[in-house]
Amino acid sequence: MKINKSAFIMTLYIIFLMLPIYWLINMSLKTNQEILTTFSLWPNDLTFDNYMVIFTDPSWYNGYLNSITYVVMNMVISLSVALPAAYAFSRYTFMGD
Amino acid sequence: MNKTHNQKAWFMVLPVVLLVAFSAVIPLMTVVNYSVQDTFGNNEFFWVGLEWFEEILASNRMHDALGRQVIFTTTILLIEIPLGIFVALHMPKKSGFWSSICLVLVALPLLIPWNVVGTIWQIFGRIDIGLLGYTLDQMGIDYNYTQDSFAAWVTIIIMDVWHWTSLVVLLSYAGLKSIPDAYYQAAKIDQASRLSVFRYIELPKMKGVLLIAILLRFMDSFMIYTEPFVVTGGGPGSATTFLSIDLVKMAIGQFDLGPAAAFSLIYFLVILLISWVFYTVMVHSDKEAGL
Amino acid sequence: MAKITLSNLAHRYAPGDNYALKPMNHVWDDGTAYALLGPSGCGKTTLLNIISGLLTPSDGSVLFNGDDVTKKDTASRNIAQVFQFPVVYDTMTVRDNLAFPLKNRKLDTDYIKRRVEEIADMTGLTDILDKKALSLTADVKQKISLGRGLVREDVNAILFDEPLTVIDPHMKWQLRTELKALHKKLGHTMIYVTHDQTEALTFADKVVVMLEGEVVQIGTPTELFEKPGHTFVGYFIGSPGMNILPVKIKGDKAYIANHEIALAQGYKDMTGKIEIGIRPEFITLSNNPSDLPITIKRIEDVGHYKIIRAAHKDIDINIIANEAFEFSEDLKYARFDKSRTNIYADDWLVEP
Numbered sequence: 001m002k003i004n005k006s007a008f009i010m011t012l013y014i015i016f017l018m019l020p021i022y023w024l025i026n027m028s029l030k031t032n033q034e035i036l037t038t039f040s041l042w043p044n045d046l047t048f049d050n051y052m053v054i055f056t057d058p059s060w061y062n063g064y065l066n067s068i069t070y071v072v073m074n075m076v077i078s079l080s081v082a083l084p085a086a087y088a089f090s091r092y093t094f095m096g097d
Numbered sequence: 098m099n100k101t102h103n104q105k106a107w108f109m110v111l112p113v114v115l116l117v118a119f120s121a122v123i124p125l126m127t128v129v130n131y132s133v134q135d136t137f138g139n140n141e142f143f144w145v146g147l148e149w150f151e152e153i154l155a156s157n158r159m160h161d162a163l164g165r166q167v168i169f170t171t172t173i174l175l176i177e178i179p180l181g182i183f184v185a186l187h188m189p190k191k192s193g194f195w196s197s198i199c200l201v202l203v204a205l206p207l208l209i210p211w212n213v214v215g216t217i218w219q220i221f222g223r224i225d226i227g228l229l230g231y232t233l234d235q236m237g238i239d240y241n242y243t244q245d246s247f248a249a250w251v252t253i254i255i256m257d258v259w260h261w262t263s264l265v266v267l268l269s270y271a272g273l274k275s276i277p278d279a280y281y282q283a284a285k286i287d288q289a290s291r292l293s294v295f296r297y298i299e300l301p302k303m304k305g306v307l308l309i310a311i312l313l314r315f316m317d318s319f320m321i322y323t324e325p326f327v328v329t330g331g332g333p334g335s336a337t338t339f340l341s342i343d344l345v346k347m348a349i350g351q352f353d354l355g356p357a358a359a360f361s362l363i364y365f366l367v368i369l370l371i372s373w374v375f376y377t378v379m380v381h382s383d384k385e386a387g388l
Numbered sequence: 389m390a391k392i393t394l395s396n397l398a399h400r401y402a403p404g405d406n407y408a409l410k411p412m413n414h415v416w417d418d419g420t421a422y423a424l425l426g427p428s429g430c431g432k433t434t435l436l437n438i439i440s441g442l443l444t445p446s447d448g449s450v451l452f453n454g455d456d457v458t459k460k461d462t463a464s465r466n467i468a469q470v471f472q473f474p475v476v477y478d479t480m481t482v483r484d485n486l487a488f489p490l491k492n493r494k495l496d497t498d499y500i501k502r503r504v505e506e507i508a509d510m511t512g513l514t515d516i517l518d519k520k521a522l523s524l525t526a527d528v529k530q531k532i533s534l535g536r537g538l539v540r541e542d543v544n545a546i547l548f549d550e551p552l553t554v555i556d557p558h559m560k561w562q563l564r565t566e567l568k569a570l571h572k573k574l575g576h577t578m579i580y581v582t583h584d585q586t587e588a589l590t591f592a593d594k595v596v597v598m599l600e601g602e603v604v605q606i607g608t609p610t611e612l613f614e615k616p617g618h619t620f621v622g623y624f625i626g627s628p629g630m631n632i633l634p635v636k637i638k639g640d641k642a643y644i645a646n647h648e649i650a651l652a653q654g655y656k657d658m659t660g661k662i663e664i665g666i667r668p669e670f671i672t673l674s675n676n677p678s679d680l681p682i683t684i685k686r687i688e689d690v691g692h693y694k695i696i697r698a699a700h701k702d703i704d705i706n707i708i709a710n711e712a713f714e715f716s717e718d719l720k721y722a723r724f725d726k727s728r729t730n731i732y733a734d735d736w737l738v739e740p
Contacts, residue, residue, distance in 0.1 A: 006187040007195075013184050014202045017259065020217045021205065023228045027220070035226050081112040088109035093100045095107070279471040282442050287489040287536065288463040297477045 132358035149359035159360065161335070162343040169339060170318045173257050177314060178307070180258070181265025186299070188270050203263045211260075215327025218256040222328070242329060246336030249329045253337055256324055261317070265310045272306030273299060304382065312375045319368055340364060390452045390544035390577060392416040392439060397448035399434060408434050410602045411448065416545075416579065421571045423592035424581040425624070431601040432581045433549055439579065440547050441465045452544055468537025469547045473554050474529030478522040482513055485521050486535050493540075507535045510570065527559040534567075538574070545577040552587065564591055585625050597621050613667075614728070619735045622665045628695065628706040631671070635664045637731065644700065647680055652726045653740035660734040668695070668708040670728035679721035687715060698722065 027035055028050050030043045038044065054060040088094070132149055134142040153159050188203075189196040209217070222242050224230040233240040242248040276299065284294045322341040325331070331338040331346070338346070344364065348357035398411040409431045416422060424432045437443035439450060441462035449458040457465050477485050486504045508514045511531045516524065521532060530551055537546050548567075552560045568591055571578055582588050588595050589609040597604045597612065597620070605617040616622035622630030635642040640654035642664055649664070673696070682705060686697040689711070696707040705722060731738045 006189065009184070009187040010189070010199055014199065017202060017206055017263070019228065020221050020259065023221055024217055027226070039226070039231055077116075081116055084109035085113040088106040091100060092103040092106035094102065094104050094110075277473070279473065279475050282462075282469070283471065283475040283533070283536075285442070285462045286440070286467070286469055288492040289488070290492070293492070297479060301479045 128358045128361055130358075131354045132362055135355050145355070149355045150363070153356055153359045153363060158343065162338055162340050165336075165338065166319060166340045169254070169321075170315060172254055173261075173318050174311065174314060176254070176258050177262045177265050178311060181262050181310065182269050182303075182307070184262070184266045185269035185273055186295070188266070188273075190274075200267075203266055205263075206260050207263050207267075209260075211323040212327050214256065214260050215324040218252060218259075218324075219328045222252050244333050246333055249333060249337050253325045253328060256328065257318065257321070260324065261314060265314065268306050268310045269303055272303035276302045305379070308375065308379045308382075312372065312379075315375070316368060316372060319371075391418040391454075392545060392577065393451040393454075394439075395449050395451060397438065397445055397450065399438060399443070399445045399447070401446075403446075408601055409438070409445070410600075412603050414596075414603065414606070416577060418577055419575045421568075421578045421591060421593045422580065423588035423595045424579060424598060425583065425585060425588040425595055426598035426604075427583055427624070429600075430598045432583075432598050434601075435598070436469075436547050436549055436579065436581050439545070440467050440469050442469075466540065466542055466544045467547060468534075468540070468543050468545075469549065470530065470533045470537060470551045472550045474526055474533055476521040476524075476529050476532050479520070481518050481520055482508070482524075482532055483517045485532050486513075486517075486539050489536055489540055503539055503541070507539045510538070510573070511535045511566070527555045527563055530555065530563065531566075534570075538570070538576075543576065545579060548578065548580040548582075550582055551580075552582075552584075560587075567591060585627075589625070597624065615730065615737070616665065617737045619663060619665060619732050622667070622730070626667060626669075628668055628708075630665045630667050631705050632663050632665050632732070633700070633703050633705070635662055635731075637662055642729075642731070644680060648678075649680060649724055649729075650726050651729060651731070655731055655738060655740050658733045658738060663732045663735075664724075665730045665732055666724050666728060668706040670725040671705070671707045672723050672725070673707065673709070673719040674721050674723045675716075675718040676721055676723070679723045681720060682722045683720075684715075 026042060029046055029048070031045060031047050031049065034040075034043065034045055133144060133146060135145045135148070136142050184203075189199055206214070221227040221229045222240075224234045224240065230240060239245070240248050242252045280298050280302075281294070284298060289297070320341055321339060322345070325337050325339060326342055329337045331342045335343075341364075344357060344360050347353050347360065392415070394412060394414045394416075396411055396413060397409065398407055399409040400407045424435065426432050434443065438445045441457070441460060441464075445458065449456050451457065452465060477488065480488070483504055486507055487500050490500045490503065504517075505514070508517055511534060513528070513531055513535060516528070521529065524532075533551075534546075537543065552563060555563060564587060567578075567580075580588070580591055589612075592609070594606060594608055595612055596606045597618070599618070599620045605612060605621050607615075607617075612621055612625050616625065616630060619630070619632050622632065633644055635644050635649075637643075637651075637655050637658060640651045642649045642651055644664070680700055682698040682700045684696060684698045688695040688697065692711055694709045694711060694713050696709055698705045698707060700722075707722065731740075
């Protein structure tokens with residue numbers, strides 16, 4: 001069996017990158033109690049409760065709303081202010097450019 | 098392109114100027130203001146000239162933080178750049194399913210918000226609920242990043258390597274991909290060894306991209322704040338208190354606005370200086386190359 | 389030096405694809421300078437890469453002096469290849485560039501030094517031997533590429549893949565001359581791929597014309613000019629190319645829409661697309677009504693000759709006349725030199 005050296009190294013690297021993420025997903029599917037009491041590589045008691053909470057509990061989803069508001073406002077202001085300036089700089093010469 | 102001379106264009110530029118002035122220039126001036134004043138409290142300030150600067154530059158605390166920062170930045174650059182190049186050399190070259198998967202997965206750590214990265218690793222390193230901590234504990238290694246400064250350092254360095262090596266990988270990969278096939282074919286005909294191919298073809302052609310990668314990583318690591326703060330809070334003690342963490346402690350923790358302001362300015366100037374050096378080297382070597 | 393044989397060689401990139409190179413049997417003689425001529429995409433670079441070993445053919449084999457090298461890699465075939473754009477090791481000096489192939493083969497340092505200087509002398513690089521390769525102009529870099537190929541004494545053949553593409557026009561001629569001189573001096577087998585007929589015709593002893601993966605004709609430049617074996621060769625070579633007109637053949641007469649043209653020999657009856665080909669150099673204008681009637685659209689004065697753009701009904705005919713040619717109103721007919729007229733069936737030359 002011919003082992004492709006490149007593929008092997010890439011796989012190792014990707015495993016290294018995915019480990020913390022896998023652990024995060026693992027924890028997200030366990031209940032709080034299970035996390036604190038047992039140590040397991042996959043959830044013994046698969047639960048989507050955590051996901052339900054972040055989507056229904058106001059203290060969580062307000063975060064999303066704030067983020068989206070912030071990003072949209074940022075984009076709108078940046079674009080509307082930068083585009084005219086960019087146009088001016090590229091098309092015209094004026095004092096102090 | 099022929100640009101027409103038009104003074105009225107100033108109006109188009111005005112919004113940006115105002116915005117930048119308001120959000121950047123004025124705060125900067127405020128900082129400069131604070132850096133040359135002291136207060137007895139109650140918002141009364143008096144002029145002290147360069148006293149804060151002198152004090153900061155002489156302070157042991159600042160020297161310690163600077164020392165830690167330099168060690169940190171050097172270490173991660175020494176790990177991330179060679180590792181990044183190494184992985185980039187092994188990235189799949191043909192476009193296909195495996196290539197797309199690799200690119201997506203490699204880029205994933207770069208997309209995670211920085212404080213989440215800190216949180217992930219904080220949990221990951223815990224002996225009771227973290228995979229890393231638990232495994233090390235089971236292997237008999239005494240690992241506790243909240244109490245042992247060496248463990249704290251290792252955790253933070255590995256976290257940074259995990260987070261940012263992919264940036265070096267992607268940049269190097271882009272540089273490598275732009276090398277035309279004919280160079281590899283000619284090297285084959287010349288019977289060049291793999292090492293020669295790397296040394297004489299790949300490395301020179303990646304030079305521009307590598308300089309950008311080094312510059313970006315240097316600047317980012319010199320300013321690093323959220324990730325180590327979330328994981329260790331600067332501890333144990335002040336073992337992992339890097340420059341920016343120290344600065345925030347001073348400014349917000351102790352409310353020493355004067356020294357903090359002076360510190361910020363020095364910090365800013367140091368980064369500016371080193372970036373300028375990098376930039377000059379880049380432009381100079383570019384000039385040498387393409388004429 | 390080597391004689392290269394292609395035996396039943398064909399190539400397609402994946403099973404089930406069309407053949408990029410149709411099956412061919414061909415021998416490249418030792419010491420001859422060949423040009424591989426053809427339009428873009430006809431398979432010339434594919435063929436070159438198969439000969440050099442950068443590509444393994446899907447069918448057939450390649451033999452060097454009788455040894456099957458099809459499975460052997462590039463280095464062991466001992467060929468040199470000069471690419472379309474200059475490939476030099478930028479960080480090394482010219483001297484190190486030229487010495488690189490020899491150093492990799494772990495040869496003696498004195499020998500390497502002597503050899504590098506010899507080659508530098510031959511290619512005119514002696515003055516700049518110790519300069520860094522990075523900042524040199526494109527034509528000098530191509531010379532370095534060439535020198536790197538020549539520096540190995542036992543090189544079997546030198547392959548060129550459109551090497552003058554990036555060179556400035558006024559340097560092209562000079563480099564071509566130098567290449568030809570090197571060939572005369574060293575006598576290597578050289579295979580030169582190009583889509584420029586001037587380069588091909590001036591450089592090569594023999595020209596191989598390719599079209600859509602097939603070798604259409606092999607011959608000396610004169611043969612290609614006078615007796616093109618395929619309408620494509622007629623059209624591609626010469627400026628302007630051969631005139632091709634559809635005809636019907638009966639014995640030794642050709643008919644273009646009922647107009648009779650005498651032929652040098654008689655032909656058997658043929659089926660398929662029958663065409664008559666004649667070069668602009670071999671048509672003269674006449675005022676004899678029994679010749680082919682044409683209308684003259686334009687006369688272009690190119691300097692030492694004139695090109696007459698004419699047409700018969702809606703088929704373009706180009707005629708070349710010498711510079712002393714005087715136009716007059718009654719010259720409304722074209723006469724073909726029947727000893728230079730060729731007949732083509734389905735694009736291939738028909739012998740009478």
